Amino acid sequence: MGRYTGLPTLDIDFIKASEMSFDTKGGGLEGGRNGLGESVTIETTGGGVFVASYENCFAQRPEEHEYINWVAARMNGSFRFMNVPVRSDWMGPFPLINGVPKPIIGGIPHSDGSLFSDDSGYSQATVFGTVGANAALNAGQMTINVFGASRRLRWSDWFSISHTVKGWRVYRYWEASDPVDVTADVDGVSYSGSQYVISLDRPLREAVIAGTRIEFARPRCVAKFPVGFTLAWRARGFMQSSVSFQFVEAF
Known part of the structure; x- marks a missing residue:
């Protein structure tokens, strides 16, 4: 292996x-x-x-x-x-800044307002998700929570999960349920978002547990x-x- x-x-x-x-x-x-x-x-x-x-x-x-x-x-x-x-910057559920979807925001300063010595700052994804319920290996459907999205999930979006053994694997969905409101704690911070049941284009490569992070910004695959x-x-x-x-x- x-x-x-x-x-x-x-x-x-x-x-x-x-x-x-x-x-x-x-x-x-x-x-x-x-x-x-x-x-x-x-x-x-x-x-x-x-x-x-x-x-x-x-x-x-x-x-x-x-x-x-x-x-x-x-x-x-x-x-x-x-x-x-996967460079899906243009088509993800990202907020629009000057009319352009923005998957990642950069230039975030330290807590005292200062930047690094080269005038760069931290960066973070504008949209992310978590697994809403445990899902087994080869599952064709899963429940996900989405936070920070500028629109509901509709046709399809790419996203990725960092599996414990299989590493980063990328997926997309071909069907999403109507959203329901959800509030979840992520790393000790409470976030409000939407929960969906999605049908995957290919089965999960590894079982996942509720709370596992999902990336929509620059999803990747081994x-x-x-x-x-x-x-x-x-x-x-x-x-x-x-x-x-x-x-x-x-x-």
Whole structure:
């Protein structure tokens, strides 16, 4: 079994991708044909597998080339792992600031109003959730509490859970119940929000207990390079490079 916790996270802001994609592949098998000759599909127990790509990532500065080589040195061979975020900033239930969804707020000062020496501050997610009730391994539905959302859950949103053994795993839902008001204590602080019962696009990778935190801001998933994919370091005139990263959920 691989080590799925304590892993580095791909810096998706630093690699400056011009295109990205996220999907859940598989999850069903053909189960023969009916009397009309139509294919009958059945669901597999483990559900689909998360896949992601960040494409045409521009690099020119020396540290950008160094980062590409570090990812390649770690990930080539498809037997080491890292956390890969889903950049769903635009579509989550985040508050609008100047008309733009804001999943994370930065520049938060210390209690005395001061910032760090480089004028940066703390940051925190604007929306988060917790597991509302215990859910078993391979559960297809779960109860969640959502806090800070600017809208109710509707079509679908990506979110992730940091499992004790499996590490970060990402999910999305295809159905959500009508919300009910809920108040819960999170790390000793009382929050008011909404509770939903959601149907997952793939089963839970590990059992979760009530109170487990759920992340909507930059949700992430443990992943590796697909077998046969390697990240080569290439550069053209003026040391410009454009590389693509491909990932598949780790097991």
